[in-house]
Amino acid sequence: MRILLLRTWITNIGNGFIDKGARATVERAFPNAEIIETSGHGNMAAARRTKGLLPNLFSSRDEARYGRLYKDNNDSPIHGVTNIAELVDVDLAIFPGCILYEHALEKYYKVFKKLNESNVPVILLGAGGGDYSKDTQRYVRQFIDEVEPIGLITRDSDAYECYKDDIPFTYDGIDNAFFIDEWYDPPSANTDYDVATFDKIEAKVQSPRQLIHADHFPVEQPYGDIWQKLKKMKKQWGLFQQDNYFLSDTLEDYLFLYANTRVTHSDRIHACIPTLVYGNRAQFWFETPRAALFDKVLSEDITESPVSLDSSVISRVKQEQVNALQKASKEMK
Missing domain, CATH: 3.40.50 (Rossmann fold)
Known part of the structure; x- marks a missing residue:
């Protein structure tokens, strides 16, 4: 099995700990899989390019509300970015980290659209949000409706309670960096x-x-x-x-x-x-x-x-997370 691990961007060192902790989780769950890591750094750079050196005049939530995941905007700078994720054939895509809000999801929309067209299932691993406001939840559910991920393993109970009924397999888990x-x-x-x-x-x-x-x-x-x-x-x-x-x-x-x-x-x-x-x-x-x-x-x-x-506690919950990822993958058709 070939697994695509969709990283976000390392301008914050902690994002790297999330990415590599996610890789360690995937390696434990699927020891025989080929893991292909790709970065979303270009997506983030393109999204910021139009602002240049000027102060941000609109919040990203305003952009998301009007941009609708850049779905209908072929002039968006993100539309022109090529991602390695679009150039490889895989059996499963995994998107880890603090991604359940527009800052991350809008930048990956083009990639998710391509994955959908290729019938590649998506699992959100160790996922959480920047906030859980009504606007954010509405935005995330729009993403879920369009991308149809097969699994959600959250990094905190707030995210689990918000979205546990929206995805076929959900699990109240821990942050990926606990595997670093x-x-x-x-x-x-x-x-x-x-x-x-x-x-x-x-x-x-x-x-x-x-x-x-x-x-x-x-x-x-x-x-x-x-x-x-x-x-x-x-x-x-x-x-x-x-x-x-x-x-x-x-x-x-x-x-x-x-x-x-x-x-x-x-x-x-x-x-x-x-x-x-x-x-x-x-x-x-x-x-x-x-x-x-x-x-x-x-x-x-x-x-x-x-x-x-407590070493016994963290050892147990990490194994439970690995088991949950294996179970989520069984939703693949």
């Missing part, structure tokens, strides 16, 4: 340290050890607006003035940090998840509905103090 330790086993560090990864807020973290300040936005977003560029420049200028500022263009370097830290403090969910799965402690410092994905695997509140994973 099966993709990469980092070497040991020669010193003790803690990590502070903050991209959204400023937090005063106290540590008895060396404190490494990591940045999860190492890659410039293509065609971003000038205000976002200036904001990023200001943030990085401040970080460069600190000791132990960390920036890299490889997932493995970040995973080394999180596998060897004693504690990670972060406003990034996907700085906390790898820290936890490698057996270390993490504290999450940001209020967002996406944090609900921790509820499945933690008995303590990760926003109150540093916590750790």
